[in-house]
Amino acid sequence: MKNKKKDQLALSKNGLPLSQKKILFVSRWGEILDVALAVKNEGHHVKLFIEERSCREIGYGFVQKSADWRKHIAWADYIVFDYTGYGEECEKLRTEGKLVFGGSSYTDSLELDRNFGQVELKRHKIKTLASKDFYSFSDAIAYIQTHPNAYVLKPSGITQELKQLLFVGNDDRGLDVIRMLFAYEKSWGDRFGTFQLQNKVKGVEVSIGAYFNGSKFLQPVNITFEHKKLFPKELGVSTGEMGTSMFWTLDSPLFQKTLKPFESTLAQKNFRGHIDVNCIVNGNGIYPLEFTSRFGFPQVFIQRAGLSEPISALLMGVAEGTKNQIQVKKGFQVGAYIVVPPFPYDDKKTFELFSKDAVIVFKKDQKEGVHPMHVKMVNEQWLITGNTGIAVLVTGTGITMRDAQRNMYNRMKNVIVNNGYYRTDIGDRWLEDSDKLWSWGLL
Structure with missing residues (x-):
């Protein structure tokens, strides 16, 4: 009895569950490696799937990798998604009874659709900065010319992952943002997608x-x-x-x-x-x-x-x-x-x-x-x-x-x-x- 009690204490130290769990991590770029490794070191079985092919070497030697996360759904006690865009998958899995850490269609839209996020803030009676969405560079340039101000240029959708494209203007007439829009039009064209101009404030x-x-x-x-x-x-x-x-x-x-x-x-x-x-x-x-x-x-x-x-x-x-x-x-x-x-x-x-x-x-x-x-x-x-x-x-x-x-x-x-x-x-x-x-x- 004494040895059995000692084993139970060892298993439950630091608040860990007495039984090991199987946790599947689904990652867009492999960013979640450190967390997956920590969970493994805390005594659980871990598998890591990385969607982006160029990043799939990440984690080898640290945790067990998965080539297709869907094949391990039944295996997993818990599924952890590390990025936006998996909301519909999370909802579907939850309706099937799976325990999921991750987003939803609603929270995906909050992040990926900047205009939707601003509308929701207003609906919840939260103060927002004036902003406007655009689909063409010429329309945005014309808008700044008729509404001179300091603006922040923010890509939306998938393009917002390229952080170097976000531009914080300093000119009170918006001339620096106009120059940037001309440059993006030449270098990106229609591939740039939707973007937002947001009034800039200091703080x-x-x-x-x-x-x-x-x-x-x-x-x-x-x-x-x-x-x-x-x-x-x-x-x-x-x-x-x-x-x-x-x-x-x-x-x-x-x-x-x-x-x-x-x-x-x-x-x-x-x-x-x-x-x-x-x-x-x-x-x-x-x-x-x-x-x-x-x-x-x-x-x-x-x-x-x-x-x-x-x-x-x-x-x-x-x-x-x-x-x-x-x-x-x-x-x-x-x-x-x-x-x-x-x-x-x-x-x-x-x-x-x-x-x-x-x-x-x-x-x-x-x-x-x-x-x-x-x-x-x-x-x-x-x-x-x-x-x-x-x-x-x-x-x-x-x-x-x-x-x-x-x-x-x-x-x-x-x-x-x-x-x-x-x-x-x-x-x-x-x-x-x-x-x-x-x-x-x-x-």
């Missing part, structure tokens, strides 16, 4: 993220500050993201005024996953810009650094609809990508010349806080693969933002990536941004 950029269990939001929620430009001090091209700082909180005016009003709607849609809304805030109010109705990358990995419970328990609890509370650490979390050429550009020749199969070296055999991104493992060595040049994400935690930064950058010193580059100022904005948010009553 603090902040995101509010939360997990939803099918009926309500889990507490605490996550407040995130993204660093999108390639170089320190917000210089260079927009990359989607180079790093992020964040914290968890039980009480947030930002959450109450943005995501919370969507609670009943998301419950009607039986959404079970993660949703995030990116905002600009200033002394005049909170202005939601766009939804991310899926995992944010690298947001989810930095969130994981702040959990004090297994991430498998979070994913399964959300899919089941049984989890209401998240166990998190006090303080702050930060994370920064180490990237290699040609990031953030798509250049196959440069990637193969400088980065393909490059080795990630650790000075000491210590990988805590280092999250594998577009990598594979061969003979215990991490090799860069895929096609984008994102090698690893390094995270740090601490009671203060400075503590978290020191923790992260100390860990980075242990990682050698040939031709690698990263930002050295992730988290620095917090010192000024927090003062503004406090003065506006938003923290």
